[in-house]
Amino acid sequence: MSGLPKKETNVLKGHEGAVLTARFNGDGNYCLTGGKDRTIRLWNPHRGIHIKTYKAHAREVRDVHVTSDNSKICSCGGDRQLFYWDVSSGRVIRKFRGHDSEVNAVKFNEYASVVVSAGYDRSLRAWDCRSHSIEPIQIIDTFMDSVMSVCLTKTEIIAGSVDGTVRTFDIRMGRELSDDLGQPVNCISLSNDGNCVLASCLDSTLRLLDRTTGELLQEYKGHTCKSFKMDCCLTNSDAHVIGGSEDGYLFIWDLVDASVVSKFRAHSSVVTSVSYHPKDDCMITASVDGSVRVWKA
Amino acid sequence: MATEDDDDFVFYGTPIEREEDTISRKRKSVAEASGQLRTVPAHKQEVRDEEGRRRFHGAFSGGFSAGYFNTVGSKEGWTPQTFTSSRKKRAEIIQQDVTTYLDEDEKAEMVGNSLGTSMQFDTFGFTAAEIARSQSEKEQNQRPSAIPGPAPDELIVPATDPIGVRLMLKMGWRRGQSIKSSKPNAHYDARREARKAFLALSEDAKAHAPDSKDAEDAIETAAELPIDDISQLPKSTPVYVLNPKQDMHGLGYDPFKGAPEFRENKRSHLPGNRESGHKRLQPKKDGLFSFKSINVAPGFGTGALEDLDVEDEDVYATGYEFEAFVEEVEEPSRLAIEDKKKPSVKEHGSLPGFKAATSSDNQLERFDPPVVPKDFVPRHKFPVTHEVNRKLTEVPPAEVPPPVDNKLKVLIEGVATLVARCGTVFEELSREKNQSNPLFDFLNGGNGHDYYKRKLWEAREKHNDKTKPFFNEKVIPSAQKMTAESRGNILGEKPLQRTVKDIKTDVPATEVVNLQFHLSDTFTEPLSFVEPTEITKPFQHDPAKQERFEQYLKEKYHGGLRTKDAGGSSKMSEAARARERLEFEAAAEAVTQRKWGKEGQSSSQQILGASAGRGLQFTSGGTENTQASLAEEVIKKSMFPKREEFQWRPASLLCKRFDLIDPYMGKPPPPPRFRSKLDSLISMPDYVKAAKEEEKTNLNKFSLTQADEQNGANVMDVEENVEVENVERPVDLYKAIFSDDSDDEEESTNTNQPNDPTTKIEVANTALTRIVAGDFLESLGKELGLEVPPDQPYPEKHAKPQPTRKETAQEIQQIHQEKREEIDSNAHKDIRGSKNDTAELDHEIEKKVTKVKRDKNPSEDERSHKRSKRHSRRSSSSDGDTSDSSDGYRDRHRSRHKERKKEHRKHSKHRKHRTHESSSRSRHSADKEYGDGKREKRRYRD
Structure with a gap:
């Protein structure tokens, strides 16, 4: 068993107010954070350096994602629009307007040609980055409630919603699979092998679903997650499940037997976001207390 | 080179003029103005401004410059009025009103238009006063006085007298x-x-x-x-x-x-x-x-x-006061009295000029309080005995697992129930009686004493509940200390039907039952006394059997812990026992079903009357709850996650961006697709028919226009446009091929509508396209040496009624769309499937046609227009067929006897062709051939 990132190595401070999202970039050398102060910040988490600030959002930044080639950022937030940024210049290339309400999550697809956003307006929208069109390519509005989180694979769009469903839109097959968990889902995360999806439900439970069958494989409990949008993720080896808690604790469960392997106080307040390094045993956590912490094994 | 470079550049803004330039120009202009111009004839004179620039110049250099060169006609030009560039001298906020945007003359007009009383009708002199006031104000402004501001009203005397004065x-x-x-x-x-x-x-x-x-x-x-x-x-x-x-x-x-x-x-x-x-x-x-x-x-x-x-x-x-006085004057005495009577009302109620009404209709309705019966005692007394009080206040003994020996357990329970009913005397008695009996050790603190104590407490509790249920509610508020039965009694609720009945729909009931029993076995085994509340005796005629039944029930509710003396039915055969068991099961089911209907009131007697063994009807509330919640959880687990699958259609662009093949490529959009599929399944045996249907709907949908054959200009246009015409998809070809003569004719007679000149050209275009395609077909057919069967109309063609005509326009449109799509896909299929030679041929045709014509995307509407046009034209000209080239036709006809479809296609091509007499020679012959085909067809019909 490789070491779990339990040692705090850096604290990234700069955000004023709550940090709502923290994301590693594709290779894990940098990370992006977004928060209530309407800014997106680019950091080197390993050295603890703040590199750049991206300002344009009119409201809080709820989610941010960077392309695999590190050239573009997409972000979303309370101002109902998506911003498509150029990383180096820090300029907004395009703004995608269309969501009727706050946008909760955003993701690039593999080729960074499409941005998929999940909104409080119960819809998923896919936006084209290649053309100059600012109209969504497609609007998926089968959800019954706010869509909280979205994940993309090569062929699928997976989204979790407060209506308790995790919906998989298979583009190749042209079908929609809806897994009703019975509890509001506020975050979904794909396992690294792509076979499972981890859903954080608002009954303070993380649920691991088998993607192919829709079977519930395991439930992870112990933390508090009742009213905040909080991230969860799996480690690189898919051996452990990591999730924050509303009391500032960080929980690490064993994937198979759902036992709490580790539990430690990471922040003084709600842990809003957890992002795991794509290769190393390293993770960043963001919290309402305004700090972003870097953890290493 | 340099000038060329200059030409390439685009300049923005005004270049800075050198001073000497302007000066020289000025000088020149002055000179011109003074002397030169006089010599120039009037039409050659140019108007120039003081700078020497022309006042009138071409539109591209700014047009007429009224006063200010190339500006909006003001000195400031395009500079916004509100903008002042100085940092210190901020732009003043200009209060805008109508006059801001008016010229002087307009303002003057406005003044003239303003409404006012003319002097003639100035009854009160207000206007005059007003005028005087404004006049004085003006004066005030003009010559500032020591007192700033407008002159006080008092100082201004009205200029005219009011009418009254006059x-x-x-x-x-x-x-x-x-x-x-x-x-x-x-x-x-x-x-x-x-x-x-x-x-x-x-x-x-x-x-x-x-x-x-x-x-x-x-x-x-x-x-x-x-x-x-x-x-x-x-x-x-x-x-x-x-x-x-x-x-x-x-x-x-x-x-x-x-x-x-x-x-x-x-x-x-x-x-x-x-x-x-x-x-x-x-x-x-x-x-x-x-x-x-x-x-x-x-x-x-x-x-x-x-x-x-x-x-x-x-x-x-002061007007109000007058009125008040008037009132008082009118009835002073009355008022005085009322003042005394209703001082409060007077104080804050009445308005001046109003007086409070003496009588009001608005009476408060009063309701008498309910009559309390005479024998009602306001305090409720509970006939509580001392003992019960003690029992209730005492701490209940801890719950203990029953002794392993089932017999002992049963005994303990029985005794406990009896003691609870009859009092401690019974306990004393039995203790004395069974001093020597080791089974009764529990009375003296021996084996199972704790259990006995608990049972006794429970039984007492229950007994008390029976007598004073409401008292219990007050004294024992916590549900934990209450037995389920007592609570049930208190609340008058229906106890849980042993298993959660309402989940039956989701989960097989038996499964749940089993599950729950297993659960209770594993988790709450010591307390799982879900006893039958009431032992009705379905087997009264057979006491032995009845006993066995009871035993069965007991076992059942004990959750599989089978006693050794299993019902005493050892003498029975295995088969008989099995049968009996089934019987018991049914009976138990019936009993329990019945039981919930009526609350078992005499249950305690029954239990007592029966042999020892049935102590409690319910487990304590707590355990019941845990069981229920456990069961719920299990159910929930079994219910969620629920997977559902839907069809979802990704946008084609999305597929493209994800680098995937659109799963719905070429298929109609999902919502109408269901219908169309159904339709086609029901009424459309093949796509040919569908095509026909579509043709019809087309005709219905679009206004049909008759092509003007004689219009030479059109024909010319057509010829010109042939090269640009592009058949984007083979659909078009198919449509052309599958056109139906008879239907077309009918349609055309139905809809004799005026020509639409705009669509004519398009029609002609498509027609020519088809002709070309038809030629290709023909030549191909020759090359391949295919034998085409004689032209034969489809049997459905004539037999089939046309229901679509009756449909509403919208439906038709929809169906039309669907059909189109369907044909489309079919066409794809056909073309791809290389099994039949038709497909191959089609493919060839498609290729060639597209080779010849490209770069054009006829829209759907256009195409349909064309089609409709084509039909009508064809029908109108069908009579003027010639028959001179029938021989050639025959030959071809023979060679074509195999491919009916193809033949059909060709026909359509040729038909179109007919309309253009000025076409090439080959077309002409084809045209004749078409006429023959037409005749042939008619023959078939006859």
Whole structure:
């Protein structure tokens, strides 16, 4: 068993107010954070350096994602629009307007040609980055409630919603699979092998679903997650499940037997976001207390 | 080179002009203006500005420059008016109104248009006053005075007299004269005196604020009245005498301007008001005032009021008071009484001018309190015995697992129940009795004593519940200490039906039952006494069997812990036992079902009556709850996650961006697809038919136009456009191929609509396209040596009615769309499938056609238009067939006997072709051939 990132190595401070999202970039050398102060910040988490600030959002930044080639950022937030940024210049290339309400999550697809956003307006929208069109390519509005989180694979769009469903839109097959968990889902995360999806439900439970069958494989409990949008993720080896808690604790469960392997106080307040390094045993956590912490094994 | 470079650049902005340039130009212009121009004829003269630039120039260099060169016609040009570039001198916010945007002359016009009373109708002199005021204001502005601001109203005298003054002047009144009747009126005086006296009586208590001005007016006139005589008309007193300025405010300043209501207050408090200059009138004042108030006659005191012109608002301000007084005058006694009666109402209820009603319809309805029965005792007494009290207050013994020995357990329970019922005496008795019996050790603190204690407590509890259920509710609020039965009794609720019945729909009931029993076995085994509440005896005729049944029940509810003396049915055969078991199961089911219907009241007796073994009917509430929640959880787990699958259609662009093949490529959009599929399944055996259907709907949908054959120009156009025409998809070809003669004819006769000139060209285009395609087909057919069967109309073609005509336009449209899509896909299929030679041929055709014509995307509508056109044209010209080339046709006909479809296609091609006489030779022959085909077809029909 490789070491779990339990040692705090850096604290990234700069955000004023709550940090709502923290994301590693594709290779894990940098990370992006977004928060209530309407800014997106680019950091080197390993050295603890703040590199750049991206300002344009009119409201809080709820989610941010960077392309695999590190050239573009997409972000979303309370101002109902998506911003498509150029990383180096820090300029907004395009703004995608269309969501009727706050946008909760955003993701690039593999080729960074499409941005998929999940909104409080119960819809998923896919936006084209290649053309100059600012109209969504497609609007998926089968959800019954706010869509909280979205994940993309090569062929699928997976989204979790407060209506308790995790919906998989298979583009190749042209079908929609809806897994009703019975509890509001506020975050979904794909396992690294792509076979499972981890859903954080608002009954303070993380649920691991088998993607192919829709079977519930395991439930992870112990933390508090009742009213905040909080991230969860799996480690690189898919051996452990990591999730924050509303009391500032960080929980690490064993994937198979759902036992709490580790539990430690990471922040003084709600842990809003957890992002795991794509290769190393390293993770960043963001919290309402305004700090972003870097953890290493 | 340099100039070329300059040409390539695009310049923005105005280049800075060098000074000498402008100067020289100026000089030149001056020179021109002075001498040169005179020599030039008028039409060659140019208008130039002082800078020497032409005033009139071409539109591309700015057009006519009115005054300012290439600007909006103002000095500032395009510079925004509100913008001032200086940092220190900020732009002032300009209050904009209409006049901002008006020219001087427009403004003058506006003034002329403004509405106002003409002098002629200036009854009250307001307009004149207004004009005078504005005039003075203007003057004020022009020559600033020591006192800033507008001149006070008092200083401005109205320029004209009001109509009243003028009238009075005409009647003989002169300025400065007071107004009164010219002859002394004794009668009037007397009446006034009487009224004075009367009012003095009635309203002495009223200490109202004297309306000084009016009062003074009245005083003035009244004071003068006695003095005057006929010959000597008195002068009216000027206002400043009556209203001396007593305050320290500036001239014209009115502290009460915004709040006239305070004016009265102020005056009443002025100390000098009463004394100054009116002392002689003081005693009379009240009476006079009232008198004045009563008689606000229009004519009276006008003269006095006239002078107060500017303050006439005061006259109205006192209006309310007048009314109040009037009322009091009318019925003073009544009011006095009412004052006493309803002081409170008077104080804050009544408005001036209103009085409170003596009787109101709005009576409060009263309801009597409910009648308490005589025998009602307000305190509830509980017939609680001492013992029960003790028991209830004492801490319940801890729950202990029952002894392993089932017999002992049963015994303990039985005893406990009995003891609870009969009191501790029974316990003593049995203890004595069974001193030696080791089974009864539990009575003396031996084996199972704890369990006995618990059971006893429970039984007592239950017993108490039976007698005083409501008492329990109060004393034991916590559900944990309550047994399920007691709680059930209290709440009158239906106990859980042993298993959660309502989940039956989701999960097989038996499964749940089993599950729950297993659960209870594993988790709550020691307390799982889900005993049958009531032992009805379904096997009364057979006591042994009944006993076995009871035993069965017990076992059942004990959850599989089978006792060794299993029902005493050892003598029975295995098969019989099995059968009996089934029977028991059914009976138990029936019993339990029945049980929940009626609450078992005599259960305790029954249990007691029966052999020992059935102690409690329910487990304690707590365990029941846990069981229920456990079960719930299990159910939830089994219910969620629920997977559902839907069809979802990704946008084609999305597929493209994800680098995937659109799973729905070429398929119609999902919502209509279901219908279309259904339709096709029901009524469309093949796509040919579908095509036909589509043709029909097309005809229905679009207005049919008849192509003008004789229009040579059109034909020319057609020929020109042939090369650009592009058949984007093979659909078009198919449509052309599958056109149906007979239907077309019918349609055309149905819809004889005027020509649509705009679509003609398109029609012609498509027609030619088809001709070309048809030629290809023909030549291909020849090359391949295919034998095409004689043209044969499809049997459905004629037999089939046309239901679509009856459908609404919308439906037709929809279906049309669907069909189109369907054909589309079919076409794809056909083309891809290389099994049949038709497909191959089609493919060939498609290729060639597209090779010849490209770069054009005829829209759907266009295409359909074309089609419809084609049909109509064809039908109209069908009669003028020629038959000269029938031989050639025959030959071909023979060679084509295999491919009916193809034949059909060709026909359509040729038909189209027919319309263009000016086409090439080959086309011409094909045209003739078409005519033959037509005839042939008709023959078949006959």
